Amino acid sequence: MTTTNETRARKHVFPPPMERHYRVQHGRVQTRSLEAHIVDHCNLTCAECCSLSPLLPEWYAQPDALANDLRMAAKVLQPGVFKLVGGEPLLHPAIVDIVGCVRATGIAPMVSVTTNGLKLGDMADAFWQAVDALTISLYPKPRLAPDLVAHIESQAARFDVRLNWKVQDTFTVMNRAQPSTDRAEAQRIYHDCWIRERCHMVRDGMFYTCTRPAHFHTLFKGTQDFRGDGLALREDAGMLDAMLAYLQRETPLEACLHCHGGSAPQAPHRVLKRIEVETLKAFYP
Ligand code: SF4
Numbered sequence: 001m002t003t004t005n006e007t008r009a010r011k012h013v014f015p016p017p018m019e020r021h022y023r024v025q026h027g028r029v030q031t032r033s034l035e036a037h038i039v040d041h042c043n044l045t046c047a048e049c050c051s052l053s054p055l056l057p058e059w060y061a062q063p064d065a066l067a068n069d070l071r072m073a074a075k076v077l078q079p080g081v082f083k084l085v086g087g088e089p090l091l092h093p094a095i096v097d098i099v100g101c102v103r104a105t106g107i108a109p110m111v112s113v114t115t116n117g118l119k120l121g122d123m124a125d126a127f128w129q130a131v132d133a134l135t136i137s138l139y140p141k142p143r144l145a146p147d148l149v150a151h152i153e154s155q156a157a158r159f160d161v162r163l164n165w166k167v168q169d170t171f172t173v174m175n176r177a178q179p180s181t182d183r184a185e186a187q188r189i190y191h192d193c194w195i196r197e198r199c200h201m202v203r204d205g206m207f208y209t210c211t212r213p214a215h216f217h218t219l220f221k222g223t224q225d226f227r228g229d230g231l232a233l234r235e236d237a238g239m240l241d242a243m244l245a246y247l248q249r250e251t252p253l254e255a256c257l258h259c260h261g262g263s264a265p266q267a268p269h270r271v272l273k274r275i276e277v278e279t280l281k282a283f284y285p
Pocket residue numbers: 042043044045046048049050051052053054086087088116
């Protein structure tokens with residue numbers, strides 16, 4: 001019987017359960033995962049991309065700056081997995097060096113890459129040797145070619161890389177045409193949002209409970225300050241308490257006024273046309 005991408009894929013529970021209890025072990029908060037978006041741009045333009053990638057300029061993370069952030073984060077955080085995300089992270093020419101930098105910080109026992117898979121056929125053996133796991137998003141269009149899927153499975157088996165095929169035929173409609181001014185609604189959305197526990201992110205010296213503020217900050221080109229939604233990484237003795245307080249805060253983020261949250265309705269996945277991307281970009285500075 002032919003095995004399809006869909007039958008390979010694990011079933012994902014959606015929306016996932018909330019996990020608001022943060023245990024501290026050996027001075028580090030135990031979390032599910034932490035991620036860094038190592039590029040902002042992508043080779044696709046999915047509508048409702050959570051990372052706002054179709055609207056953001058080309059950008060590449062600097063390995064040394066990321067390593068510096070992670071060294072500070074690792075003093076108070078212990079995620080189960082560290083994820084390299086984007087945009088499309090395989091577009092970063094130094095991705096193998098970045099995996100090495102991440103590992104050297106000791107932030108997490110596992111380093112994973114989240115990708116749309118389209119460039120996996122171009123990756124050198126050094127890449128497969130470096131990573132522990134891959135999450136590969138499977139969209140209805142463009143589908144990964146069967147020979148690319150076979151290559152991915154063969155390389156994963158050869159280099160002992162764990163594969164997580166993730167069917168994504170729907171996306172959560174999180175983006176708002178206009179920001180809200182209703183702070184009570186933002187409070188409710190934030191309270192019910194599972195993303196704030198599952199998508200912790202570091203970027204430019206900051207830790208964020210979700211990925212949206214950092215990307216809004218780039219999208220608004222600093223005309224609105226979303227960095228205030230994050231926690232500045234630092235090395236003093238108060239950092240552990242500051243991290244716990246930040247993770248458990250009940251005050252919504254400024255970004256929540258621009259977002260429908262993780263429990264918003266779903267829409268079928270589709271790729272935006274160039275004209276649609278340009279029209280959306282025109283709303284922003
Ligand atoms: S592949 Fe992922 S990062 Fe790229 S546009 Fe689609 S959802 Fe965004």
